[in-house]
Amino acid sequence: MSESAEEISLQLRDSRMKAALLKAAKEPLHIEETPKPEPGPGQVLLRVRASGVCRTDLHIVDGELPSRKEPLIPGHQIVGIVEEGATAELPLGTRVGVSWIGGIDGTCRYCRRGLENLCDAPVFTGYTTNGGYAEYAVARSDFVFKLPTELDDLHAAPLLCAGIIGFRSLRVAGVEPGDRVGLFGFGASAHLAIAVLRSWNCEVYVSTRGASHRQLAASLGATWVGTETDKPPVELDRAVTFAPSGDVVIAALASLRKGGAVAINAIHLDRIPEFDYDRLLWGERQIRSVANMTRSDARDFLQIAADIHLQPNVTVFSLDHANEALAAIRNDAIDGAAVVVP
Ligand SMILES: [Zn+2]
Ligand SMILES: [Zn+2]
Secondary structure, eight states: OOOOHHHHHHHHHHTEEEEEEBOSTTSOOEEEEEEOOOOOTTEEEEEEEEEEEOHHHHHHHTTSSOOOSSSBOOOOOEEEEEEESOOSSSOTTOEEEEOSEEEOOSOSHHHHTTOGGGOSSOEEBTTTBOOSSBSEEEEEGGGEEEOOTTSOHHHHGGGTTHHHHHHHHHHHHTOOTTOEEEEESOSHHHHHHHHHHHHTTOEEEEEOSSHHHHHHHHHTTOSEEEOTTOOOSSOEEEEEEOSSOHHHHHHHHTTEEEEEEEEEOOSOOSOOOOOOHHHHTTTTOEEEEOOSOOHHHHHHHHHHHHHTTOOOOEEEEEGGGHHHHHHHHHTTOSSSEEEEEO
């Protein structure tokens, strides 16, 4: 007897998965069935457990970053279980995280200098390649990170970009233990960075719009909280800005001591306004951007997160409601991070 219709439909379903597809910028994601990806050489197939929502996803969906792939499955903070492509290091069933940096060429002048975050030919998860707003995803085996058992799926997902890049921002700003550090904006990334800063005994000054963000910052141990127009009451050693706004960068710069640095944690800024060099940048103050992340940033941060039992605030959305999750970030409607689960 030939295969029954039911068996054929089961097999068909087995080769299909549900995903949120971006078909054209500025349109809502389409939640629909699509072929399940197959891992190529050096890749693993992951059954997705959770996928964090990042502000960069909004820039992609809203067309503020040029389209690199259509249709595209966004999402670059993936927690998944290895189902195919297992290796000795990554046995079947290993729980791993995938971040924004999905691959590098390993040969360009930046890679050769250990600056893999600046690679000339990078793969970006959920941007140049499909990401995690789906039931399954593939990833390069050498770009997945084993997740410490202290971190559960929902709380690990927002660590994978927001957390890692927030941590890298602290490194780029040159934060040292005990420093006075300003956080300008208090979304997913900042609310993770403050936990690391507190564990380093830093004083944290948070300037952000939205009373609930200020309350969250205070509850997480900020020394001072103010609105986006309030100036911190002391001169800061270091500052990190999180808003896609050049005005915020200038506000941060205006709060620095001589020799201090501002790290800009934003892949896109509206513009940088004119500012007074003599008053704001003279005195060896620095402005630096933060681009992507390295695998060692990821490993170091995940270890710290496990050590300090970092517990992000998360709001969970089902994959069917991926558009609502994006809207929540766009409207600053939640405190902490949004996570999509299939
Ligand atoms: Zn490279
Ligand atoms: Zn991101």
